[in-house]
Amino acid sequence: MTKQHPAWSPYDNNGGTCVAIAGADYCVTAADTRMSTGYSILSRDYSKIIKLADKCVMASSGFQADVKALQKLLAARHLIYQHQHNKQMSCPAMGQLLSNTLYYKRFFPYYSFNVLGGLDNEGKGCVYTYDAVGSYERVGYSSQGSGSTLIMPFLDNQLKSPSPLLLPAQDAVTPLSEAEAVDLVKTCFASATERDIYTGDKLEIVVLNKDGIHREYMELRKD
Amino acid sequence: MESIQAKQGLVGPNDPIQRTQLPYVTGTSVVALKYKDGILMAADMGGSYGSTIRYKSVERIKPIGKHSLLGASGEISDFQELLRNLDELILYDNMWDDGNSLGPKELHSYLTRVMYNRRNKFDPLWNSLVLGGVKNGQKYLGMVSMIGVNFEDSHVATGFGNHLARPILRDEWHENLSYEDGVKLLEKCMRVLLYRDRSAVNKLQIAKITEEGTTISQPYALKTFWGFTAFQNPTAGAEGSW
Amino acid sequence: MFRNQYDTDVTTWSPAGRLFQVEYAMEAVKQGSAAIGLRSKTHVVLGCVNKANSELSSHQKKIFKVDDHIGVAIAGLTADGRVLSRYMRSECINYSYTYESPLPVGRLVVQLADKAQVCTQRSWKRPYGVGLLVAGLDEKGAHLYYNCPSGNYFEYQAFAIGSRSQAAKTYLERRFENFSESTREDLIKDALMAIRETLQGETLKSSICTVAVVGAGEPFHILDQETVQKLIDSFDIAGTEEGPAAAPDSAAEGGSAAEGGAASEQGAPADEGVAPMDI
Numbered sequence: 001m002t003k004q005h006p007a008w009s010p011y012d013n014n015g016g017t018c019v020a021i022a023g024a025d026y027c028v029t030a031a032d033t034r035m036s037t038g039y040s041i042l043s044r045d046y047s048k049i050i051k052l053a054d055k056c057v058m059a060s061s062g063f064q065a066d067v068k069a070l071q072k073l074l075a076a077r078h079l080i081y082q083h084q085h086n087k088q089m090s091c092p093a094m095g096q097l098l099s100n101t102l103y104y105k106r107f108f109p110y111y112s113f114n115v116l117g118g119l120d121n122e123g124k125g126c127v128y129t130y131d132a133v134g135s136y137e138r139v140g141y142s143s144q145g146s147g148s149t150l151i152m153p154f155l156d157n158q159l160k161s162p163s164p165l166l167l168p169a170q171d172a173v174t175p176l177s178e179a180e181a182v183d184l185v186k187t188c189f190a191s192a193t194e195r196d197i198y199t200g201d202k203l204e205i206v207v208l209n210k211d212g213i214h215r216e217y218m219e220l221r222k223d
Numbered sequence: 224m225e226s227i228q229a230k231q232g233l234v235g236p237n238d239p240i241q242r243t244q245l246p247y248v249t250g251t252s253v254v255a256l257k258y259k260d261g262i263l264m265a266a267d268m269g270g271s272y273g274s275t276i277r278y279k280s281v282e283r284i285k286p287i288g289k290h291s292l293l294g295a296s297g298e299i300s301d302f303q304e305l306l307r308n309l310d311e312l313i314l315y316d317n318m319w320d321d322g323n324s325l326g327p328k329e330l331h332s333y334l335t336r337v338m339y340n341r342r343n344k345f346d347p348l349w350n351s352l353v354l355g356g357v358k359n360g361q362k363y364l365g366m367v368s369m370i371g372v373n374f375e376d377s378h379v380a381t382g383f384g385n386h387l388a389r390p391i392l393r394d395e396w397h398e399n400l401s402y403e404d405g406v407k408l409l410e411k412c413m414r415v416l417l418y419r420d421r422s423a424v425n426k427l428q429i430a431k432i433t434e435e436g437t438t439i440s441q442p443y444a445l446k447t448f449w450g451f452t453a454f455q456n457p458t459a460g461a462e463g464s465w
Numbered sequence: 466m467f468r469n470q471y472d473t474d475v476t477t478w479s480p481a482g483r484l485f486q487v488e489y490a491m492e493a494v495k496q497g498s499a500a501i502g503l504r505s506k507t508h509v510v511l512g513c514v515n516k517a518n519s520e521l522s523s524h525q526k527k528i529f530k531v532d533d534h535i536g537v538a539i540a541g542l543t544a545d546g547r548v549l550s551r552y553m554r555s556e557c558i559n560y561s562y563t564y565e566s567p568l569p570v571g572r573l574v575v576q577l578a579d580k581a582q583v584c585t586q587r588s589w590k591r592p593y594g595v596g597l598l599v600a601g602l603d604e605k606g607a608h609l610y611y612n613c614p615s616g617n618y619f620e621y622q623a624f625a626i627g628s629r630s631q632a633a634k635t636y637l638e639r640r641f642e643n644f645s646e647s648t649r650e651d652l653i654k655d656a657l658m659a660i661r662e663t664l665q666g667e668t669l670k671s672s673i674c675t676v677a678v679v680g681a682g683e684p685f686h687i688l689d690q691e692t693v694q695k696l697i698d699s700f701d702i703a704g705t706e707e708g709p710a711a712a713p714d715s716a717a718e719g720g721s722a723a724e725g726g727a728a729s730e731q732g733a734p735a736d737e738g739v740a741p742m743d744i
Contacts, residue, residue: 006245008349010342010370035374040385042366043374065339065371076558083530083554108343322605323569332565 011063011111012037015198016048017147018059019155019185020117022125022140026178026209029117030185031059031145032193032220033202044201044222051213053078056091056118057206058098061145062132063111070110073101091118095128095136103134113144119208125173140172147192147199154188178209186218193220246298246349248272250283251422252384253294253353254412256396257362257377258405261433262355264294265409267417268442269424276424284430286437288313291327291356292430293334296381297369298349305337305348327356327363331373339371351381357434380412383420388412402431414445476588486592487585490614493594497540499630499663500527502598503623503637503655504609505647508680509600511538512656514627514663515673528677532557533684534567534602536677540627541595541614549593553577570601574610574618582616596626600679607680625659632662649680653688654700661702669703670694 018031031048034041049059050071058074060067077097081089089097095116102110109132116128129142140161143151162170174181185205193200203218248270255264270278283302284294287309295302312333316325325333331354341347347369355364365375378392391412400408409429417423425447430439452459471477472485479485500513515524525543529550530536535557539546553573560568577597584590592614599610611626612618623641625633636659644652656676661669671694679685688696697703 008244008347008369010345012368012370012372014372037368037372042372042385043376045376046374063372065335065342065368065373068335068371068373069339072562076562079532079558080554319569319572319575321569321571323572323603325564326566329564329566333563336563 013062014064015146016061017143017145017151017192017196017199018048018061018115019143019151019188020059020115020127020141021181021185022127022173023176023178023181024125024173025123026207027117027119027125027127028181028185028205028207029057029059030189030203030205032189032199033204034198034200035064036198047204049204049206052094054088055208056094056116057208058114058116060112060114062113066110067112070101070112074098090121091126092120098130099134099136102130102132106133109133115142115144117208123210140174147196150192150195151188158184178207182207189220248277248299250281250296250299251420252380252382252416253283253296254380254384254388254409255294255353255355255364256392256405256409257364258400258402260402261357261362261431262292262364263405263409264292264353264355264430265413265427266294267424267427269422270299271422276422279424279426284428284439287330288325290358291330291354292432292437294353295350297351301348302350326358327354330354331365335367335371335373338367338369342370353379353381356432360434383416387415387419391415410445417445417447474588475585475592484585487615490592490594494541494596494613494626495628497627499625499627499633500538500540500598501625501633501656501659502538502600502609503644503652504607505644505652506606508649508652508678509607509609510652510656511536511598511600511677512660513538513675514660515675528675528687530685532567534679535570535573536600536679536685538598539595545593545595546597549577549595549597552580569603570599570608574599574612577612578616578618581612581614585616598624598626602679629663629665633659636662649678653696657697657700658702669697671697
């Protein structure tokens with residue numbers, strides 16, 4: 001028998017689920033607040049959503065240390081942008097920046113799964129969804145992280161988004177009202193928490209609309 | 224000539240870079256919590272060489288500057304090197320002599336960067352760190368892992384502590400714990416760890432940090448009770464072939 | 466052509482123990498349009514005079530935000546000022562990336578001074594031709610510093626640099642004892658009054674000045690032109706050729722200051738006794 005000794009990996013998966021839904025004049029972004037490693041819970045109250053600009057928030061799951069590094073880098077880049085342009089970055093601009101930042105580490109990637117939610121220059125809700133190395137797409141709604149396999153098909157079913165193959169292209173924003181979208185997100189997470197051990201404890205919801213930004217919370221199962 | 228000289232040392236200039244791929248002497252759990260006036264932190268003093276308990280007087284909780292306490296589990300030498308680095312950092316901070324100082328929040332952020340940068344170089348510091356402190360009436364308690372995972376909480380524990388101590392803390396911890404109740408709670412956690420963690424030793428220190436400053440207790444032992452019948456005859460009721 | 470044989474490069478001493486190139490850089494600060502700063506316990510206000518290069522051009526920006534807690538006003542070579550404020554911005558960003566807290570102003574000022582000092586000791590460099598008034602907030606409260614090309618830096622309650630700054634300094638010297646307890650509004654008023662002193666009769670309008678504030682609970686920001694104009698109107702301090710607030714004695718001081726300014730613009734030798742570096 002070979003001697004057992006501890007090995008290490010530069011990556012960990014700290015779990016968590018993120019959802020964003022874009023409407024005609026709002027955007028709802030949500031994530032649970034559980035942080036895990038393996039079968040253990042590290043924290044029951046860790047926020048995965050950060051505000052990157054006035055009209056742009058990012059929800060991220062995956063490896064927390066990479067996520068934190070990514071968040072700090074984007075915050076620094078946004079500061080530089082503000083110094084140079086005297087304005088806040090728009091959500092589509094931040095979307096491109098996030099993609100470039102992720103791709104910059106293509107061969108030692110940030111193990112992070114992000115959705116970007118916000119309002120575009122017309123005030124319309126916008127959601128960008130990413131993989132770990134920066135491929136991205138603007139969509140009407142999306143889910144990322146450990147519970148995404150449970151939530152994404154449910155959203156597909158409920159939101160009946162027009163096929164992206166339709167020509168001319170159809171608007172991807174969902175037909176729901178803001179309150180309906182918030183309710184839908186709550187249902188999604190309550191359900192995902194039942195089956196995904198990495199999702200739970202508390203749900204954080206960030207709503208962006210013409211009145212600004214607003215946060216609310218809902219308790220989730222803690223087991 | 225140079226190569227001959229180099230061969231006499233452990234590492235020559237042309238030898239491949241050595242990195243920590245496995246720890247040598249390690250410390251086990253650190254447990255810490257917020258209480259009414261500040262932070263309490265506990266750690267035993269064992270230093271394990273694999274499964275041998277090689278050292279029994281290792282100090283694993285140290286004050287950093289005026290406002291912070293650092294506790295570490297994992298590779299002791301990495302922790303001690305980190306302490307030397309932090310000593311220098313605090314020295315340079317004090318040398319400004321301008322009334323500004325690094326608080327626990329700043330140090331936690333700094334340590335997170337150190338740990339994460341070392342993992343990016345594939346040369347990690349093999350530790351889980353607990354940082355607690357009080358500055359300007361703000362209590363602060365956070366953790367960093369060897370690959371840079373970091374968070375704040377009202378109570379934290381590394382290693383086995385996360386499995387065995389935190390459930391107890393989640394049950395019994397509250398915002399207004401008095402100093403006495405905080406110590407009792409930590410001792411309860413450390414006792415469970417002593418019973419269940421084979422590399423824990425019955426010699427520990429409890430440290431306190433408040434607005435007034437830092438105190439680290441003298442090493443002491445917990446009262447234990449090994450008289451349970453299951454301890455005296457562990458195979459009773461589970462007899463095997465030998 | 467040359468004033469003397471010891472001023473052709475920065476690193477050559479004169480027998481009197483002076484570095485002429487460094488002193489010339491100090492003169493560059495006096496050529497620039499004026500910038501002023503003053504502070505209370507909780508707030509710092511920066512102000513500057515905007516001068517357009519020609520009828521056809523707009524003026525250059527002279528006040529820069531460095532971070533939420535730090536800003537600078539410059540006088541001298543604006544191009545050098547931009548380089549230095551970019552350096553300060555990146556230092557602030559780097560510090561808050563590492564420590565998640567704002568860089569203490571005093572430390573940034575020392576780093577900046579050290580950077581300027583290097584240029585006074587390298588034969589292949591030239592000193593920065595700009596003076597910076599650095600306003601900021603840290604654990605110890607509000608601060609106002611002056612950084613000059615020589616690498617010296619000083620902390621002030623109130624200060625003015627640039628052309629005709631002597632008039633503003635005189636105004637500030639008469640009133641600085643009250644600044645510590647001043648309200649934010651009073652500080653801004655005094656800032657505008659000090660700016661007016663440097664105008665030499667020209668009417669104070671929001672189009673020819675910029676005012677910025679940083680303070681407890683108030684991130685550094687430049688007041689927009691409308692706000693400034695409203696303040697000027699409400700304080701009734703626009704002033705004219707013979708300003709009503711200008712007392713006879715201050716008019717006399719203003720006169721002498723104008724002479725000083727004119728002298729420096731001609732590049733006349735500074736007072737033999739005092740090296741301008743010390744200022």
